[in-house]
Amino acid sequence: MKTSQIPFRTLRDSPSEAIISSHQLMMRADLIRKLGNGLYTYMPFGLRAYRKLEKIIKEEIEASGAMEFKPTVIVPGDIWKESGRWETMGPQMLKAQNRQQQDMVVSPTAEEAYTAIMRQGLTSYKQLPINCYQINTKYRDEIRPRYGVMRGREFNMMDGYTLNADDESLDQSYQAYAKAYLRIFKRLGLDVITVKADTGAMGGSGSEEFMVESEIGDDTLILCKCGYAANVEKASCAKDIPVDIDGNPVKATEKSYEPISTPNVGTIDDLEKYLKCSKHQLLKTLIYKATNVCLDLSEVDCCKNLKTVTEGNIKFYPEVFVAVCIRGDLDINEAKLAGFLKASEVELATAEEDTKITGAPVGFAGPINLSNVPVIADNSVLDMHDFLVGANKADTHFVHVEYGRDFSAWKTADLRTAKAGDICPVCGKPFYTTKGNELGHIFKLGKKYTESMNVTYLDKNGKSAVPTMGCYGIGVDRVLASIIEAFHDDRGIIWPMSTAPYQVAIVPIKYSGAMKEAADKIYDELLKASVEVLLDDRDERPGVKFNDMDLIGFPVRITVGDKNLPNVEIKMRSSEQAELVPLENAAAKASEIVKTEFNKLNS
Amino acid sequence: MKTSQIPFRTLRDSPSEAIISSHQLMMRADLIRKLGNGLYTYMPFGLRAYRKLEKIIKEEIEASGAMEFKPTVIVPGDIWKESGRWETMGPQMLKAQNRQQQDMVVSPTAEEAYTAIMRQGLTSYKQLPINCYQINTKYRDEIRPRYGVMRGREFNMMDGYTLNADDESLDQSYQAYAKAYLRIFKRLGLDVITVKADTGAMGGSGSEEFMVESEIGDDTLILCKCGYAANVEKASCAKDIPVDIDGNPVKATEKSYEPISTPNVGTIDDLEKYLKCSKHQLLKTLIYKATNVCLDLSEVDCCKNLKTVTEGNIKFYPEVFVAVCIRGDLDINEAKLAGFLKASEVELATAEEDTKITGAPVGFAGPINLSNVPVIADNSVLDMHDFLVGANKADTHFVHVEYGRDFSAWKTADLRTAKAGDICPVCGKPFYTTKGNELGHIFKLGKKYTESMNVTYLDKNGKSAVPTMGCYGIGVDRVLASIIEAFHDDRGIIWPMSTAPYQVAIVPIKYSGAMKEAADKIYDELLKASVEVLLDDRDERPGVKFNDMDLIGFPVRITVGDKNLPNVEIKMRSSEQAELVPLENAAAKASEIVKTEFNKLNS
Known part of the structure; x- marks a missing residue:
């Protein structure tokens, strides 16, 4: 090819909105042009690189046993209603009504489409596993699309799906995709880190992400020299015993809890200074608002009258407030919390909502006598002793609190954000961290979709059974941008x-x-x-x-x-x-x- | 590959909605599965055929000089507003609002996107021509999708576009695409007929369609042994002189026109019998409702107060009624009429609307003294003499009418539907017809988009100029279905x-x-x-x-x-x-x- 035949023009300067190297270089080299917010056109040079990447992905995914299929990009809203994600996907899903006023969806992902398609022909265990993938247009209505094609609204994804008869077969499919991914990234020259990932609102029993280290990474990776690697949304750490200001383990108290005056002292930092104690002796209680909660709350008294919505055979709570307790020096990981609640989103309650629930200004919430929202405690709380909690009253805290004696959470869970220095649960050495970008993902979904969408087959014994499912994704545009992030210089x-x-x-x-x-x-x-x-x-x-x-x-x-x-x-x-x-x-x-x-x- | 690795199951019977062979066979052979109305998933066998077809198209289009580019499927509504097609595309365009309440479009075609992208880098005549194509997802919200992938809602189109400095360059691009198309269809084993086509609401100066003969074709092709071939929407025929019931040319009359009573005789067939005359002596006048008319009507008195809408720099009339006259034995071609009016749609007025305009029941409309709508006459009217027209009064017609003496149309145009037996304008022999399906289309758009979207470049003399444009499309899914239509048997x-x-x-x-x-x-x-x-x-x-x-x-x-x-x-x-x-x-x-x-x- 000769340059005169190719429509391109390079730019000396990149547009001011391009702040990362790949975005700047893709714009300057005319690999992409902007068509709208989060919408980029591949120009001939960029598209040639994109097509090569696509071909490498196809070759390796097919070599691993998957067949290509091609659902439509626009799909009926009905299948999303059937799976229960019509509402729970939230506003990132672009919806439209056709001229017959039927709801349509611009696919953000294709679990529903795959399930709806494959159940049509499925009758016998002999047909399983079914392993198909596509590389196709997806659309997610990101609030703030940024970094060019790294996080665009329309993007291209390799998304593979398997239907399997049992967990063993699912594991084989899962491992085959994992191996294919590693071959793909090798051929691209990219070093990836495979990390354990949160299964979150997707449900499912196992999940790994393929990350590339990057200063501009969206994800924090928790790593240990022993090989442990997890996304911060998933990383768990070994428990550490709370110590007092002198470094001695905090002992249980036999004193009854009692109020103390803490005028205008609401934050953990202020309390630490005011009381001259260790943060390990302070309990943090935060009020969260969770959206589209699928966790069953029917046994919680205060939730008995909460509004529920049923979609397909999924029942969920559109809005739930919860109180979350954690040791004072730790932070709650919202992804873990959302995963625990099976919620599409969690966010801190506003000051107004907080006060309405606790009866006190922000900073004075506590779990004792808090009966109008479910109380959830991070596992760290179980090891705390003789600690302070908010009294749900302005300028007041309780001291000498013991868990199990003075209050109990409705549930306890791992909700803490792991960080550098925390202890690796595998080898006991301290974690270190890095920033990363997710390039690929493999996921054991289990029966979430096959059950909600009524997929069955006859097993070897002629009995009706529900297949289990896996899904596997690679963000093609993001990989392309990551190659440029990894391989560029000033010129x-x-x-x-x-x-x-x-x-x-x-x-x-x-x-x-x-x-x-x-x-x-x-x-x-x-x-x-x-x-x-x-x-x-x-x-x-x-x-x-x-x-x-x-x-x-x-x-x-x-x-x-x-x-x-x-x-x-x-x-x-x-x-x-x-x-x-x-x-x-x-x-x-x-x-x-x-x-x-x-x-x-x-x- | 082994069949056991491929998810497929064949069907003995095809679904009842599948009435054409290709749809039936694609469903039975599990090449496609239905996901929704007009939405089909390609399954592995079908997709392999599809990918081969796509590859052949890409090879030939690239060999002809086009470079692949890839705009997004979802594009901002703003570029459609700029071109003036936001409204005029009508309900076949699927629109959605993103979370910022911005209008988005699921691309039905990409003239706007191409123009918006290529104008970004265009400064000099040295960059022209720019010739890019894509094969990408399109969506048109067909009222009645049918025939499987032959006329689906979501479909895949090869759409190429050129920006050219002048008509000569445009013609070169146009011819290069035409040649590539013929090579493509040759490699597919398809016999295609290249026909002159209507440039319709798209505007533009030239257009050809590549049709395959098919019993289930949507299009009627007008053919002559001399090689003349045109879509019925475009076909023009040589003029034929009106003859009376004895076959003698109708002569001009010097009589004044006068009313006659025609009780309950409103149709041409009934008038022919009632008056025992030739249909060549009867004028048919039909009232049409036209939507989104871009033709300038400002010189027509009765249109002076019509509502207009301006979009970008396109002004159009959302709704216009017109009276259309044609010789009694001929039919008005609505595509020609829509093209003449630059309207997105034309349809016969309802009986109520008709009567409101003419003051008479349907069947008695006529051009004399009809002043509240523009009157448009087919060219056939110019050769008529001594003819009958409706009197805009129940059960009454006028006889002895002469065109130019008793009335004149606002405009005359070729509006007649050519049919078998009409006279070829090239060689004078009679036409024959066949049914066909359009597989491809090439189109000289002219400056419609470049002008409305303000595309300019500096020409050789350093002066600002507006490029001219061509667009070129092949319906990939439709070609695939047509291959099956052409090559199948009972098995x-x-x-x-x-x-x-x-x-x-x-x-x-x-x-x-x-x-x-x-x-x-x-x-x-x-x-x-x-x-x-x-x-x-x-x-x-x-x-x-x-x-x-x-x-x-x-x-x-x-x-x-x-x-x-x-x-x-x-x-x-x-x-x-x-x-x-x-x-x-x-x-x-x-x-x-x-x-x-x-x-x-x-x-």
């Missing part, structure tokens, strides 16, 4: 050979005379050798052409200048060294480099 | 080699012992020879396997039975003849057949 992108829009760029200093002849010769030879080659035939100054080729980031550049002829210069984008090579050998040399680079990635 | 599909999901199917009578060994051997040899081969390893009766393979329609079948071993049977799906071949030669023979079939299509 532009440095594509790995596997996803470069073109493998070799030929830049004649001027595209005329002997230089044109030489450039054309190398071009033809490379085409014959099936190397993907771009010839910069534009009538531009050499500096402009060099800058553009470096910005777009083709891995190999062959410069044809009359000073060097009959030699030409070959230079890797990733290196500062150039090499003079006789014109006759240039194509062979470039082919060799391409092959070597591929071998490194595929080895 | 199922008969895929051409170029789009077969697999090229060769191996059917062992039983997949065990010597038969398994032989089948595996051929399978391995074919895989090595890069033949796409499917091995039916299911534990089913031979009849079931034969029926399934015939239904899905793989071009070559190799049957391995112990009676024939060490020979195996090779049979083409398209032939009743089978051939016994030694096991050793089977793979080579099958490869040879595959190659031969490809050569036929690619020659």
